[in-house]
Amino acid sequence: MFRLIELIDIEKQYVQKKAAPFIALRGINLKLTKGEIFGVIGRSGAGKSTLLRSVNLLERPTSGTVIVGGHHLTELSEKELQEKRKKMGMIFQHFNLLETATVRENIAFPLKISKLPAKVMRQRVDELIKLVGLTDQQHQYPRQLSGGQKQRVGIARALANEPDVLLCDEATSALDPQTTDSILSLLKDINEKLGITILLITHEMGVIRAICDRVAVMEYGQIVEIGTVLDVFLHPAHPITREFVSEVSDTLGSEALKAYSGPGKIVRINFRGELTYEPVLYETVRGTQATFAILQGTVSRMKDVPYGQLIVELRGDESDVNRIISELDKRGLAVSEL
Ligand SMILES: Nc1ncnc2c1ncn2[C@@H]1O[C@H](COP(=O)(O)OP(=O)(O)OP(=O)(O)O)[C@@H](O)[C@H]1O
Ligand SMILES: [Mg+2]
Incomplete structure (x- = not known):
């Protein structure tokens, strides 16, 4: 270049x-x-x-x-x-x-x-x-x-x-x-x-x-x-x-979110590119006993690249939740615990 x-x-x-x-x-x-x-x-x-x-x-x-x-x-x-x-x-x-x-x-x-x-x-x-x-x-x-x-x-x-x-x-x-x-x-x-x-x-x-x-x-x-x-x-x-x-960013630093503490594990999931529009979360959770609640979400774009960010509470036993996180990771989403 x-x-x-x-x-x-x-x-x-x-x-x-x-x-x-x-x-x-x-x-x-x-x-x-x-x-x-x-x-x-x-x-x-x-x-x-x-x-x-x-x-x-x-x-x-x-x-x-x-x-x-x-x-x-x-x-x-x-x-x-x-x-x-x-x-x-x-x-x-x-x-x-x-x-x-x-x-x-x-x-x-x-x-x-x-x-x-x-x-x-x-x-x-x-x-x-x-x-x-x-x-x-x-x-x-x-x-x-x-x-x-x-x-x-x-x-x-x-x-x-x-x-x-x-x-x-x-x-x-x-x-x-x-x-x-x-x-x-x-x-x-x-x-x-x-x-x-x-x-x-x-x-x-x-x-x-x-x-x-x-x-x-x-x-x-x-x-x-x-x-x-x-x-x-x-x-x-x-x-x-x-x-x-x-x-x-709409999702980071939200006061309401900071004050919330639910029974599950709260994670932030970043989507980028075409994955933004795919039902990846649903597909990943479907095979397990776990469920999820969406606490916040945005879809936006950076220049021409779409990206999304979800704050999700994963509810279920620990092995299911960990499996979901590693599966999301494998599919190319960046997951971080809050
Ligand atoms: N001619 C000068 N003599 C002395 N100090 C200067 C001079 N020009 C700039 N500075 C100082 O250098 C630093 C950087 O200035 P600069 O104008 O590059 O900042 P900037 O990031 O563009 O700020 P802004 O967003 O306010 O435009 C500042 O602390 C400024 O006071
Ligand atoms: Mg300047």
Whole structure:
């Protein structure tokens, strides 16, 4: 698999006038595969923006190596770096649009800097406007647009120079949930249709769950957990990851469930993929003397993979219950006792 971005042993210290240097990133090692959507999640101040801005060297690491598309960016001159940056589009939480320019002019801006011929530029802007769905708004100014529409302009502008990578800094944090969904599905579309690798940072696990393939969790300038979204969601290891997961999970941390104590053994069963829709639990219990009560359940999806989670009380003698648990395990479900 082609490694598009490699961050090797990155450390970033912010020099401060009246205090000791602040270490914002330490020991960051990260590899992004071409074509993936990679999410970085962390609380405010964890170092997410610093990490993102290290990729295109808007923020130059104090030490370490940044390689993008096989080029060691940390060794390039400022002029060479400018060229490479064109292939890394960036979008921001607060859009950063030119207020005195129309939608068209905002999108054309990076093309003007690239000195594209007027005709090619017009065609390219037309394509981009169509891609982000702003045909009716193309002559309006940013103040005449909704937040979601502004972010669409931001996305089109970031795509103008046909980048290989899209760096997204909290791209949906200023938007309401519905608009967030529409922007996320636009990003997913762009990733699928244009094959652009996306690195996004967020403090919302819902964003990670909706579109990311892999995720890294950051705390105090370090990556504390990394893996596929499915694995991290279903088996969060670090306490901060557990907190993030519980924010979007209906079943974890429910007060009512904590207060319940029944006669049987309470287990959590995670289903993923097609098994989510199969009557696996029923089939497994059927051959025994045991019964079960469903205490809680959800079916959802991570990106395109369906998953389900059931909290079940298994009632029966111990050998039956243990047999059920090992049978579920054999069929590929993750079972954990609560
Ligand atoms: N120019 C700077 N000088 C000194 N410290 C800085 C500077 N920029 C950022 N920091 C500090 O570095 C840490 C990481 O900042 P960063 O902006 O990367 O965090 P973040 O995870 O993006 O947070 P948020 O979710 O609030 O955007 C913070 O503690 C911040 O105060
Ligand atoms: Mg930030």
